[in-house]
Amino acid sequence: MTFPGPDINWVAFTPPLVLLLTAALAVLFALYQESGRLTAQLSLLGLVVAALFNLHLFQVVRQTDAFTSFGLRYLADTPAIAFNFVILIGTVLAVLMSYHYLERADLDHPEYYPLILLSACGAMVMVAAGDLITLLLGLEIMSLAVYVLSAWRQGSRESEEAGMKYFLLGAFASAFLVYGIALLYGASGHFVYAEIAAVLRGDGFDQLLLATLGGMLVLAGLAFKAALAPFHQWAPDAYTGAPTPVTAFMSVVVKAAAIAALLRIFSSVFPDLSPLVGQVFAVLVALTLVLGNLAALFQRGVKRMLAYSAVAHAGYLGLAVLAAGTVGTRAAIWYLTAYTLMNVGAFAVLSLIADRNDRGDDLERFAGLGRMKPGLAAALTVFLLSLAGIPPLAGFTGKILVFQAALQAGYVALAIIGIVMSVVAVVYYFRVVAVMYFREPEYELPAISSWATSMAIVVTVAGTVLLGIFPGWWYGLLQAGRQLLAGM
Amino acid sequence: MATFLILAVVMIVGAVGVITLKQPVHAALALVGTLLTLAVTYVTLEAHFLAAIQVIVYAGAIMVLFLFVIMLLNIQGETPPAVLAWFRPLAYIVAVVAAAAIATTAFMEPRSLPDEVQIATALQGGGVEPIADVLFSDxxxxxxxxxxxxxxxxxxxxxxxxxxxxxxxxxxxxxxxxxxxxx
Structure with a gap:
């Protein structure tokens, strides 16, 4: 019996496949290695190779056409490749941050790096997913690894609470997602976005209510991963309790993958559902912007403040998602690139200031940092100013693009809320900067030197500044090639 | 239809039991009830392979794991201290609203069943082969x-x-x- 195989386009798969293979190799390495250094180096190598393959894929897509594989179940289009770059950058930076951190914190177990790679692999699958089942599986691969990583510091209540809370609430959110997928399938009879959209648009479709309910549940499941209010409750605890490099990874890669999935669904399936879905999402975005920024105002710990700021930034990204299908996609990717650099950078500085158990991130500890460690203080200032959206830096351009996209899509009120809330955000970012430069030192800081973390900080500072000064370069690349995001 | 209704009622009773029963062992047994009824439902739909898998994997392997964990941890049905007591009514309200929304959806847009011949052909051959066909292609x-x-x-x-x-x-x-x- 001959078996009609599916059309597999291997080139489209190379970046996640390289990560998967590296992870498998790294696990074998881990069998014979006590220390994680070698696995870390291997992981970095794998990430660089994946980035090269991604670059190759980008060239191919630019010249010819977008790649699909397995029918329309896996889409390697320009947005997916750009998201892959963001994920790879975030992962490389997280690995660099972890390199010395894990030894210092007595957490150096070689399985750490394979889990990070597998999580990134899942994120890439999620980004390129063209159907709901692939989306769900990518999401689960990504999340499962992150659940374990956030509980990495065993014996510490915060870390174990972070892992447990994230796992239980994450499982709950997955249940929503699965239920939503089931209802969408029940209404349309398809899993692939393009086919669902075709059925929804077709004549004689009479299951709009069922499909809309399914869409709402899918939205809830993905909003949880992106930490949009009111599904953000897990984020501050998980971000604070997890080891700092894991927090950086979570706040960037997980968010990028969730936003990518939302963009894809919002530009294919959701426009044909009842407009209620878009309105509900708009309310979520407004809530996120207000709650995230206001809660960040009242935090004493800087890590927790950054956690709430990450929630707030999910709101800005949500603004871009609302404009999906038009300029929103590019704005979201651009914003995520900037956000990845500045947010990971801020966490990297934090990991050099807090003690080996991630304690001591109170505001007082930053007093006089400008005099004691001028380099670190300057870097943190750049990140915080960029996160606040101060002009020459990347965060500013990102905010402009996002607000522009929201205005073009007609969400004027939301854009105004976003602008007002970014003014509020300036207060809590500047508070840290003020404490660093205008207060006398109160604490003896631990003498930590790590070339790997320093390298991550240098890269992120350079990226934040350069991206801010030359915004057109990356934006131009995003425009290249065919935008297949809708999966049509 | 009557078979399905009976099975559905048993399944729902079991599912409610899982979340309301205080003793973990009772809850686990209620879950076994739900899983087995689901297996029977698969049989009525001619999906024999799926029914067998359901019994072996879920009602068999996974439930044994559940019971092992309950036994090893020696969990008793203790009521945890009431933290966030104000949360309880809110949770009930949300659950009722969500259930109502799903029920409304189900009854507002009832889909008429295709005719009997069509159903019979669709249900035929619920063995290993059709599953393998889609599993290794689509x-x-x-x-x-x-x-x-x-x-x-x-x-x-x-x-x-x-x-x-x-x-x-x-x-x-x-x-x-x-x-x-x-x-």
Whole structure:
């Protein structure tokens, strides 16, 4: 019996496949290695190779056409490749941050790096997913690894609470997602976005209510991963309790993958559902912007403040998602690139200031940092100013693009809320900067030197500044090639 | 239709039992009831292979694991202290609203069933072959991804459990110093 195989386009798969293979190799390495250094180096190598393959894929897509594989179940289009770059950058930076951190914190177990790679692999699958089942599986691969990583510091209540809370609430959110997928399938009879959209648009479709309910549940499941209010409750605890490099990874890669999935669904399936879905999402975005920024105002710990700021930034990204299908996609990717650099950078500085158990991130500890460690203080200032959206830096351009996209899509009120809330955000970012430069030192800081973390900080500072000064370069690349995001 | 209704009622009663019964063993047994009824439903739909898998994997292997965990941890049906008591009514309200929304959807847009011949042909041959056909063509990517998911789960579980002996002692020492700092 001959078996009609599916059309597999291997080139489209190379970046996640390289990560998967590296992870498998790294696990074998881990069998014979006590220390994680070698696995870390291997992981970095794998990430660089994946980035090269991604670059190759980008060239191919630019010249010819977008790649699909397995029918329309896996889409390697320009947005997916750009998201892959963001994920790879975030992962490389997280690995660099972890390199010395894990030894210092007595957490150096070689399985750490394979889990990070597998999580990134899942994120890439999620980004390129063209159907709901692939989306769900990518999401689960990504999340499962992150659940374990956030509980990495065993014996510490915060870390174990972070892992447990994230796992239980994450499982709950997955249940929503699965239920939503089931209802969408029940209404349309398809899993692939393009086919669902075709059925929804077709004549004689009479299951709009069922499909809309399914869409709402899918939205809830993905909003949880992106930490949009009111599904953000897990984020501050998980971000604070997890080891700092894991927090950086979570706040960037997980968010990028969730936003990518939302963009894809919002530009294919959701426009044909009842407009209620878009309105509900708009309310979520407004809530996120207000709650995230206001809660960040009242935090004493800087890590927790950054956690709430990450929630707030999910709101800005949500603004871009609302404009999906038009300029929103590019704005979201651009914003995520900037956000990845500045947010990971801020966490990297934090990991050099807090003690080996991630304690001591109170505001007082930053007093006089400008005099004691001028380099670190300057870097943190750049990140915080960029996160606040101060002009020459990347965060500013990102905010402009996002607000522009929201205005073009007609969400004027939301854009105004976003602008007002970014003014509020300036207060809590500047508070840290003020404490660093205008207060006398109160604490003896631990003498930590790590070339790997320093390298991550240098890269992120350079990226934040350069991206801010030359915004057109990356934006131009995003425009290249065919935008297949809708999966049509 | 009558068979389905009876099965559905049993399934729902079992599902409600899982979340309301206080003793973990009772809840686990209620879950067995639900899973077995689901298997019977598969049989009525001619999906014999699926029914067998349902019994072997879910009602068999996974339930045994549940019972092992309950037995090893010696969990009694203790009521946890009421934290966030104000949350309870809110949770009930949300649950009722969600259930009402789903019920409305189900009854507002009833879909008429296709005629009997069509159903009979669609249900034929619920054996291994049709499942394998879609699993290795349409869902090949998903099939492979499940493998990656399982790999991730195994690595994660091993990495958390394997180091317990060393790590906990160190962590306790840490915890002691932390306590001192706080005092």
């Amino acid at each position: 869902f090949l990517l998903a099939f492979q991804l499940v493998g990656v998911l399982l790999l991730t789960g195994i690595i994660g579980a091993v990495s958390l459990v394997q180091r317990k002996v060393v790590a906990v002692q160190e962590a306790r020492a840490d915890g002691a110093t932390k306590e001192l700092e706080h005092a």
